[in-house]
Amino acid sequence: MFTTTLSDHAQTTLALLGKSGLVSKAYLAGGSALALYFGHRYSIDFDFFSSEKFDPQKLSHDLKQLGKFKTSVAKGISLIGEFNAVKLSYFEYNYPLIGPFAKFSDINIASIDDIAAMKLVAIMDRGTKKDFIDLFEMIKQGRNLEDLFKLYDKKYKLLAENIYSILRSLQYFDDAELSQMPRMIRKVTWKEVKGLISAETIRLAGKYL
Template identity: 45%
Template sequence: MPEEIISKKTQSNLEILKKSCLIAGFYLAGGTGLALYLNHRLSVDLDFFSEKEFNSKPLLQKIKKLGKFSVAKESENTLAGVFNGTKIAFLAYDYPLLFPLKKLGNINVADIREIACMKISAISSRGSKKDFIDLYFICQQGISLKQALALFERKYRGIHYNMVHILKSLVFFDDADNEPLPKMLVPVTWKQVKKFFQEKVKMNQ
């Protein structure tokens, strides 16, 4: 795994988790999962998802044996906290995988199109600058925003959502405007990203 896309601390902690087999039943997604494909920005958090429900208590006991772990949230099917200085989360995510998982650096990683759907979902709740930037870079890989939205509808067809709200959220930048730009490895400006979504959403309305 290229060291430049994740911090040395995160890289070290990921190696510990890999060797312990703790993450064997999970797949990596989020910004770090995407960065493994695109090498577009530095990512420091580890977000692991499971297709199946899991008991967080045994998982908590196991991870505590591997290093220092401070709990931020612990409930059935959810465990989040800081492991040796790295923010980490384990979540049960019962929405269907549309595409097979990829093996990158001996880690199960969600397909880039899967991550696109998850980024749209995150933006519809409260879009962070990182989420907008990640979706922007996905859309530079031959996956149009229109295609990503169609995949989103397939992935989350079991829940009620308002596509008008989804489209509005893709051009609502008030919260993200106040956030710092993540450390980019591929140059981009926040102005470029906003202009892209404003133009593409207008075409989809």
């Protein structure tokens, strides 16, 4: 894995979490997980997901015992905060995994297939430059947009219902324009990212609509 995508401090923090067992029933997904696979950009936050119920208040307490944890949200199915100065979130997430975990520092890492499906959800919700860049990188690494649609349907069973929203979101960059460009390892321009994703989306629109 491309460990240089995480700072030394982030790697130490992740190893501490792995050794503690506090996230043993969860898996790391999102940008940090994808960056470990592809090495395309730096990432500075940890997004954990678990199919098992958990108590956000208890996990918050346990993290405070392990290190310095500042809570932002601790209710329902969500815990969001900062652990040892690294952004951390932990969510109950009841969707099936479609690929096997990888392991890094005793942490479960979601498969690229799962991350790909989840990235489409993130872009539909309110995509940032990071989300579109991650999608761009997946396409450059050999998964075309239609492959990603199939992974989304395999995980969520909602492609037919949401195809219009997905296609529209993939050509809506206004919200992303307001977000910061992540620190890149593999250099790419925002214009290149938009161009490739728009072209892929237009290519598929005629097939699905």
